[in-house]
């Protein structure tokens with residue numbers, strides 16, 4: 341029986357996939373597997389029982405990835421599962437950055453039930469006029485699951501779209517419309533675009549990408565959309581840029597005390613992925629990945645361990661070994677099984693950065709003694725007996 345804890349509300353269509361072999365538990369400390377959206381796990385003590393964390397969504401900056409890797413805890417996310425939800429929100433954001441819809445609506449609401457409201461509107465509406473997006477230059481930073489959809493959709497709105505992603509995947513490149521202009525330097529986006537939208541993960545290298553130096557080279561009156569993470573932007577610099585007119589509007593999905601209520605900032609309560617479709621997609625993908633890992637040891641869409649797929653185990657035993665990606669590990673594993681006259685019928689070894697994962701089908705199955713010997717090998721992080 342595997343124990344599963346949800347740190348956020350996860351769509352039922354996903355949770356319903358769990359069979360009788362799974363039990364939902366309220367306590368994080370009892371869990372073998374955890375499902376999470378944006379709740380932070382950084383300050384939680386990771387229980388010894390924990391084998392896997394699935395982020396039902398894209399960003400994993402709320403999860404201590406290295407700490408998990410060192411403990412052999414696999415962290416999954418659900419690439420692309422909420423990208424359409426975000427794309428549609430970004431298109432709305434483009435329009436509300438171009439047209440003063442938010443200002444206009446707030447003003448009309450402030451008029452209350454004034455019997456003269458219709459006349460007032462006609463008299464004052466010129467205060468809320470805007471521009472169209474057609475023909476304007478849009479820079480898309482990050483051409484992954486979301487960025488590609490945004491770029492293609494903006495192209496259909498007849499915007500001139502520039503894309504920047506030095507690490508673009510082959511899959512994403514195939515999906516990108518041929519009309520998107522390939523930009524090789526981020527500076528080109530900053531210098532030339534009327535609208536800039538950012539779709540990259542938050543990391544040490546991307547944090548603070550929008551700062552006083554980058555604002556300085558942007559066009560006056562640029563509109564910036566942030567549906568990625570708040571700390572990609574230095575708030576103080578953004579506020580200065582808004583005051584000076586360098587930035588006309590900043591639409592962000594990440595309200596924080598620095599930017600809420602600031603003139604020119606439109607804050608949305610992190611709604612990019614909050615559609616029933618995206619929530620369902622993420623939940624189903626996260627649960628399927630957890631189940632395949634818990635039952636078979638297969639890893640798909642992990643952000644801290646390599647992908648590995650040996651299908652369903654039909655042999656007497658299957659064992660998973662998490663270890664450092666260093667020489668002479670496999671020979672020690674096989675020697676351990678050979679000493680006990682155990683036959684290896686299938687095996688896979690994969691690595692990702694400094695970490696590696698070996699999955700072995702064996703006949704007969706492992707014993708506690710063998711597991712103890714494997715755990716004692718220098719460089720082994722964790723051993724999981726799957727069967």
Ligand SMILES: NC(=O)c1ccc[n+]([C@@H]2O[C@H](COP(=O)([O-])OP(=O)(O)OC[C@H]3O[C@@H](n4cnc5c(N)ncnc54)[C@H](O)[C@@H]3O)[C@@H](O)[C@H]2O)c1
Pocket residue numbers: 397398399400419420422423426481482483484485486487504505506507508509512539540541542545546567568569593610611612613614
């Ligand atoms: N607002 C929301 O509700 C919401 C929803 C989904 C994702 N997000 C955020 O958006 C981010 C992107 O989501 P996604 O699904 O497109 O992820 P993704 O992994 O599919 O794409 C990210 C892309 O960014 C590129 N990239 C990385 N570093 C870069 C850099 N320095 N410059 C340019 N490109 C760079 C990668 O090569 C990749 O193609 C997530 O990490 C998450 O933080 C927010």
Ligand SMILES: O=C(O)[C@H](O)COP(=O)(O)O
Pocket residue numbers: 377378379396397398399400422610612613614
């Ligand atoms: O990274 C993501 O997938 C988004 O920021 C969505 O987060 P949420 O699942 O908490 O809405």
